[in-house]
Amino acid sequence: MSQFKVISLESIRVACKNCTLTSLCLPMGLSPEDVERLDEIVKRARPLHRGDYLFREGDRFRALYVVKTGSVKTFAPSSEGGEQVLGFHLPGEIIGLDAIDKDVHACSAKILETSAICEIPFTRLEDLTATTPSLQHQMYRLLSKEIGQDTDMLLLLGKKNAEERLAAFLLSLSQRLHKRGLSPSDFYLSMSRHEIGNYLGLAVETVSRLFTRFQEDGLMCVDRKHIQLLNLPALESLVGGSGQGRRQQQQQT
Amino acid sequence: MSQFKVISLESIRVACKNCTLTSLCLPMGLSPEDVERLDEIVKRARPLHRGDYLFREGDRFRALYVVKTGSVKTFAPSSEGGEQVLGFHLPGEIIGLDAIDKDVHACSAKILETSAICEIPFTRLEDLTATTPSLQHQMYRLLSKEIGQDTDMLLLLGKKNAEERLAAFLLSLSQRLHKRGLSPSDFYLSMSRHEIGNYLGLAVETVSRLFTRFQEDGLMCVDRKHIQLLNLPALESLVGGSGQGRRQQQQQT
DNA sequence: ACGCATTCTTGATCCAGATCAAATGGCAGA
DNA sequence: TCTGCCATTTGATCTGGATCAAGAATGCGT
Numbered sequence: 001m002s003q004f005k006v007i008s009l010e011s012i013r014v015a016c017k018n019c020t021l022t023s024l025c026l027p028m029g030l031s032p033e034d035v036e037r038l039d040e041i042v043k044r045a046r047p048l049h050r051g052d053y054l055f056r057e058g059d060r061f062r063a064l065y066v067v068k069t070g071s072v073k074t075f076a077p078s079s080e081g082g083e084q085v086l087g088f089h090l091p092g093e094i095i096g097l098d099a100i101d102k103d104v105h106a107c108s109a110k111i112l113e114t115s116a117i118c119e120i121p122f123t124r125l126e127d128l129t130a131t132t133p134s135l136q137h138q139m140y141r142l143l144s145k146e147i148g149q150d151t152d153m154l155l156l157l158g159k160k161n162a163e164e165r166l167a168a169f170l171l172s173l174s175q176r177l178h179k180r181g182l183s184p185s186d187f188y189l190s191m192s193r194h195e196i197g198n199y200l201g202l203a204v205e206t207v208s209r210l211f212t213r214f215q216e217d218g219l220m221c222v223d224r225k226h227i228q229l230l231n232l233p234a235l236e237s238l239v240g241g242s243g244q245g246r247r248q249q250q251q252q253t
Numbered sequence: 254m255s256q257f258k259v260i261s262l263e264s265i266r267v268a269c270k271n272c273t274l275t276s277l278c279l280p281m282g283l284s285p286e287d288v289e290r291l292d293e294i295v296k297r298a299r300p301l302h303r304g305d306y307l308f309r310e311g312d313r314f315r316a317l318y319v320v321k322t323g324s325v326k327t328f329a330p331s332s333e334g335g336e337q338v339l340g341f342h343l344p345g346e347i348i349g350l351d352a353i354d355k356d357v358h359a360c361s362a363k364i365l366e367t368s369a370i371c372e373i374p375f376t377r378l379e380d381l382t383a384t385t386p387s388l389q390h391q392m393y394r395l396l397s398k399e400i401g402q403d404t405d406m407l408l409l410l411g412k413k414n415a416e417e418r419l420a421a422f423l424l425s426l427s428q429r430l431h432k433r434g435l436s437p438s439d440f441y442l443s444m445s446r447h448e449i450g451n452y453l454g455l456a457v458e459t460v461s462r463l464f465t466r467f468q469e470d471g472l473m474c475v476d477r478k479h480i481q482l483l484n485l486p487a488l489e490s491l492v493g494g495s496g497q498g499r500r501q502q503q504q505q506t
Numbered sequence: 507a508c509g510c511a512t513t514c515t516t517g518a519t520c521c522a523g524a525t526c527a528a529a530t531g532g533c534a535g536a
Numbered sequence: 537t538c539t540g541c542c543a544t545t546t547g548a549t550c551t552g553g554a555t556c557a558a559g560a561a562t563g564c565g566t
Binding site for chain 4 (some may be wrong): 149194207208209
């Protein structure tokens with residue numbers, strides 16, 4: 001490759017190897033050469049805005065998407081008009097893995113705030129993984145990780161009460177933001193109370209009341225969408241099974 | 254390969270290419286040659302019995318398991334002693350995919366009734382998929398499918414009431430058994446009411462009462478663990494969002 | 507066959523969180 | 537800046553399903 005090749009600043013800024021998410025995203029653990037090869041098939045789209053769709057339920061599956069900046073929610077239609085929020089996706093997180101099976105998207109992905117998204121055409125990725133064992137392994141890990149996260153969510157919805165659910169949600173955000181070099185205790189929520197409730201299987205009112213209560217209890221400071229977590233350990237103990245000895249649905253089988 | 258090679262009856266009976274599950278299991282859609290290669294790494298263990306563990310939470314991840322006959326439940330420890338049943342696995346279904354990511358099992362798998370299980374050492378499978386594109390694709394599809402199933406379950410736990418959950422559970426079993434050539438409307442439950450309730454996020458008592466009610470309504474006939482579904486369409490309409498116009502939590506976001 | 511333990515069923519009561527209702531507060535668009 | 541629509545909060549009430557409490561039915565080991 002010619003050393004005189006003209007490279008736009010833009011392309012340098014967005015290449016995987018120069019991306020700050022490299023340790024969280026698909027390239028995680030890959031050799032520089034492998035990242036280079038991956039880089040060649042990744043498309044970087046112009047920024048998308050709140051309300052834009054990455055894809056909709058029913059769309060043909062063509063590519064995986066990775067959040068580069070911003071945030072995205074995915075949601076599936078429930079029977080008769082409702083919807084279930086499936087997840088909120090932060091930078092470095094991959095969207096669309098569930099569509100590989102049927103080759104059709106079963107959920108929709110909607111941009112929550114102005115975001116940059118990387119697009120990875122799946123067929124090309126599949127070809128690449130077939131010749132790059134480390135990338136293949138990485139794909140298996142990512143798919144498996146998604147399953148593990150869903151499992152955590154099943155446990156949350158199946159066994160936890162409202163308080164535990166919201167605490168778990170806040171801590172999850174906190175931890176994920178922290179991994180991305182942001183403050184684990186001071187952040188903005190890009191989703192509405194309604195979306196949080198839907199995601200957690202709770203009514204909006206319950207979410208609102210819990211925010212108020214957590215604030216009264218000195219666990220956090222809520223100002224509109226701006227959140228400050230004041231007592232991480234206390235939140236953690238809330239999540240860990242009904243905290244200070246409250247009765248709890250216990251099901252041994 | 255010599256045509257005089259001695260092959261034990263046993264090995265013939267259990268080889269993937271001779272297995273009746275070939276169209277539901279990993280080999281689905283593979284060429285005969287690819288199945289042959291897969292066959293070489295699959296280990297077939299002696300039958301396991303009710304209560305035996307395939308693996309336990311915390312075990313090192315070594316292999317995927319496929320139910321050949323019988324049934325298996327997977328479950329994860331909840332905080333403080335409880336557990337969440339994650340799934341009931343029928344012949345042809347793969348267990349352990351969630352452990353690829355961390356290389357450790359996050360859930361346990363317990364045999365529900367005398368079962369034959371195929372074991373597929375993962376490292377060898379991974380090597381094989383790297384040189385067998387169709388098998389690699391099949392793996393991606395299987396992992397993706399698992400995500401899709403978890404998604405369905407999230408919707409169930411997040412949005413459906415007790416009646417809808419049990420109806421969905423029964424229909425899921427019905428459909429899966431049907432695909433395996435068994436009756437979709439007459440079968441035995443290998444799991445307890447307690448396990449069903451745990452899986453569906455309901456108390457045992459609720460499950461029991463619903464069985465009684467469904468029977469009273471002529472939807473099914475329950476005799477201990479023997480189930481007969483008498484009105485599949487009615488069950489389907491129950492699942493599809495609160496059936497005959499009952500109030501329902503609807504959350505648009 | 508008998509006795510004990512476990513699972514399942516059924517009834518009564520309770521409560522976390524949904525639903526209903528209304529006030530308040532932001533923010534977007536003109 | 538004003539207007540009107542949402543999003544959010546807060547309060548009051550209702551209810552599905554959990555929890556508590558017995559029985560009844562099974563199954564199992566001896």
